[in-house]
Amino acid sequence: MSVTSLVLFHVLLCITCIQGRMGIGGTEQDWGYITVRPNAHMFWWLYYTTYNNVSNYTDRPLIIWLQGGPGMASSGYGNFVEVGPLDPLFEKRQGSFVDDFNVLFVDNPVGVGYSFTSDNETKLVTNGDEIGEDLYNFFKEFITMRHPEFKTVPMYVFGESYGGKMATEFVYKLTKKEKSSKGKLCNLKGLALGDAYISPLDYLNHYAPLALNLGLVDKRGFTRIDELAKQIQVLINKKEFKKASDIENVITDLLAFETFGFDLNNFLAKMNSTKLPKVWDYMNLLENVMNNKVKEALNIELNVTWKFFENDLYDSLKGDLIKSVTHKVEALLNNTDVKIIVYNGILDFLVNTAGTIAWLDNLNWEGRERWLNTSQTPLVVDEVTEGYFKRVDNLVFYAVLRAGHSVPIDNLPVVNEILQLELLD
Structure with a gap:
């Protein structure tokens, strides 16, 4: 048997072994692999809701969670650090999404987490359209062959950080294919x-x-960062996207240097010039957990190493990193009934709330004038102001207080409040 044949044999064996429900931490779940193109295998992990006030889990919506990076895996970070039923120490998480919803974590793109290619020739994705195609192929198999009971269940696709771009690509691809085939694959309700x-x-x-306004840099630092941002605009106009991404890295490095270790993910985090951002605190713990206890529990016998961050995938997408997908958000608003739910932690510098407000205000859609003329409303939870929101038709935006780049880590109760308001309306 050739090496390739042997690998594929083990793939099929593994897929056969790990199908079916079992409990980890008392939660009913299912997981497996779906081949999205030749030799490209995408891992998924489904948690059935623990919500008790329904006769069947299909009475609650399905959330698909996509992680960012690009290069981080939903099976580890989103699952154990943010919204899954257990934390990395296998302690029960209070306020897990699974308490109220079915949650599907997908290791996307192929090459991230437990997802893998079974030969050396199969290429990693290089752009958003390829990401959307792989996710569509994954989901079509998932919803038609693996879990058809979810076909009529309300579905929401969540994407965090760069995962938001990937979620947008997926939903855009899904709606286009449904329109061209004149048939509905699922009950898609929203993009978060x-x-x-x-x-x-x-x-x-x-x-x-x-x-400058936060007092992190002086006028000299302001000028250096501003000039680099203007260089990126010039390079984007020339369609020199890889060079633009290189300058973006220069800016983030310069910010770290100028601020002696400022955490771009949450500017209230305690940092110094030698410490990595807080998100990297989870790396060793998660890699140990995912490559040992979790891998054994899921019976994944393949020669797959779960990494906290997959550099090869990041490099493969370098020419796509700096590109905007706001035109696809516009298409969804103008041509579909998909609800667009946007939320941002106000302590996030990397994906700052000011930038989110800017692209939202500049969207070219039917409701634009009403959006610009609509005032924000306070989001009050348990008599505490937890943020602000505004809504016009199928677009809603939440600015969340006391939260940075990973809002569920910093303020999970508010994210759950948003879910109650937007997914169960």
Whole structure:
């Protein structure tokens, strides 16, 4: 048997072994692999809701969670650090999404987490359209062959950080294919974008003034950052996207240097010039957990190493990182009934709230004038102001207080309040 044949044999064996429900931490779940193109296998992990006041789990919506990076895996970070039923120490999480919803974590794109290619020739994705195609192929198999009971269940696609771009690509691809085939594959209700890197230039253009206004840099630092952001605009106009991404990295490095270790993900985090941002505190713990206890529990016998961040995938997408997908958000607003739910932690510098407001205000859609003339409303939870929101038709935006780049980590109760308001309306 050839090496390739042996690998594929083990793939099929693994898929056969790990199908079916079992409990980890008392939660009923299912997981497996779906081949999205030749030799490209995407891992998924489904948690059935623990909500008790329904006769069947299909009475509650399905959330699909996509992680960012690009290069981070939903199976680990989104699941164990943010919204899954257990934390990385296998303690029960209070306020898990699973308490109220069915949650599907997908290791996307292929090459991230437990997802893998079974030969050396199969390429990683290089752009958003390829990401959307792979996710569509994954979901079509999932909903028609693996879990058809979810076909009529309300479905919401969540994407965090760069995962927001990928979620947008997926939903856009899904709605286009449904329209061309004149048939509905599922009951898609909404797209949720959490601190999503939808329009990179809008965020980058706010780095210099935001840093200056927060007292993080002086006028000299402001000028250096602002000039670099203007260089990115020039490179984007020339369609030199890889060079633009290189300058983006220069800006974030410069910010770290100028601020002696400022955490771009949450500017209230305690930092110094030698410490990595807080998000990296989870790396060793998660890699140990995912490559040992979790891998054993899921019976994944493949030669797959779960990594906290997959650099090869990040490099493969380098020419796409700086591109905006706001035109696809516009298409969804103008041509579909999909609800667009945007939320942003106000302590996030990397994907700053000012940048999110900028691309939202500049969307070209039927409701634009009403959006610009609509005032925000306070979001009050248990008599505490937890943020602000505004809504016009199928677009809603939440600015969340006391939260940075990963809103569920910093203020999970408020995210759950948003879910109650938007997914169960």
